[in-house]
Amino acid sequence: MLGDLSRTTTRPARAVHLLPYLVRCGVCDGPLSSQKVNRHGWTGQVYSCLRKRCAALKAEFLDEYVQRMMVVWLSRPKVYDFLTAASATDDEVAHARAEAQRLRGELEDWRKLGEEGEVTAIAYARAEKGLLAQIAEHEQRAAGAGSPAVLRGRIGDQAVQARQDLGDDIPVKREIIRLAADIKLLHAGFKGERRTFGRHRLDWRWKFGPQEQGPSELGPAGSPLDDAAA
Numbered sequence: 001m002l003g004d005l006s007r008t009t010t011r012p013a014r015a016v017h018l019l020p021y022l023v024r025c026g027v028c029d030g031p032l033s034s035q036k037v038n039r040h041g042w043t044g045q046v047y048s049c050l051r052k053r054c055a056a057l058k059a060e061f062l063d064e065y066v067q068r069m070m071v072v073w074l075s076r077p078k079v080y081d082f083l084t085a086a087s088a089t090d091d092e093v094a095h096a097r098a099e100a101q102r103l104r105g106e107l108e109d110w111r112k113l114g115e116e117g118e119v120t121a122i123a124y125a126r127a128e129k130g131l132l133a134q135i136a137e138h139e140q141r142a143a144g145a146g147s148p149a150v151l152r153g154r155i156g157d158q159a160v161q162a163r164q165d166l167g168d169d170i171p172v173k174r175e176i177i178r179l180a181a182d183i184k185l186l187h188a189g190f191k192g193e194r195r196t197f198g199r200h201r202l203d204w205r206w207k208f209g210p211q212e213q214g215p216s217e218l219g220p221a222g223s224p225l226d227d228a229a230a
């Protein structure tokens with residue numbers, strides 16, 4: 001950074017690493033940060049728990065693994081079906097938002113009537129319950145359609161090509177990962193048990209769609225050089 005004098009100080013720093021503050025520590029739930037490590041003659045980038053250094057891993061292993069998981073998952077027909085079924089048109093979103101707004105007004109009217117003693121508490125409670133359920137339904141419809149815009153054209157048959165097209169567009173990749181997955185790095189375990197990096201080091205949850213994992217499809221990942229900073 002110090003050597004890069006051409007960079008203006010006002011421009012926000014470009015994201016250069018894929019996963020800091022995105023993957024969390026599976027031990028203390030703190031964020032993972034990226035740092036350059038020089039140890040035993042090896043120099044490279046390492047992700048480690050920012051709070052207590054509970055877990056650490058060579059950055060290239062995690063970057064590669066996470067990206068492979070993402071592209072396999074986004075390629076799945078089931079995920080494609082889920083996302084396309086959930087996404088509504090702009091008109092539907094606008095309608096759902098307007099409807100939620102109208103119902104909120106109706107609920108407010110009931111509240112006033114209740115306060116003024118114009119309706120019984122039971123009648124008010126019944127109306128409120130029904131209206132809240134409808135509002136929630138419309139809001140879900142409005143939100144569900146708006147969220148996966150970053151995934152449009154990047155799922156199903158287009159997932160592999162989209163990954164290539166993205167190249168090193170780290171901000172977009174981070175947005176997709178943040179939207180789709182909740183990932184934690186687990187502790188490496190006791191020394192004698194240490195294996196190559198793989199699925200066992202991660203607590204991985206998809207935020208929507210089918211939960212099934214695909215570690216077997218990913219083949220071997222990482223190498224015995226795991227845990228450079230652990």
Ligand SMILES: [Zn+2]
Binds near residue numbers: 025027028030051055
């Ligand atoms: Zn930690």
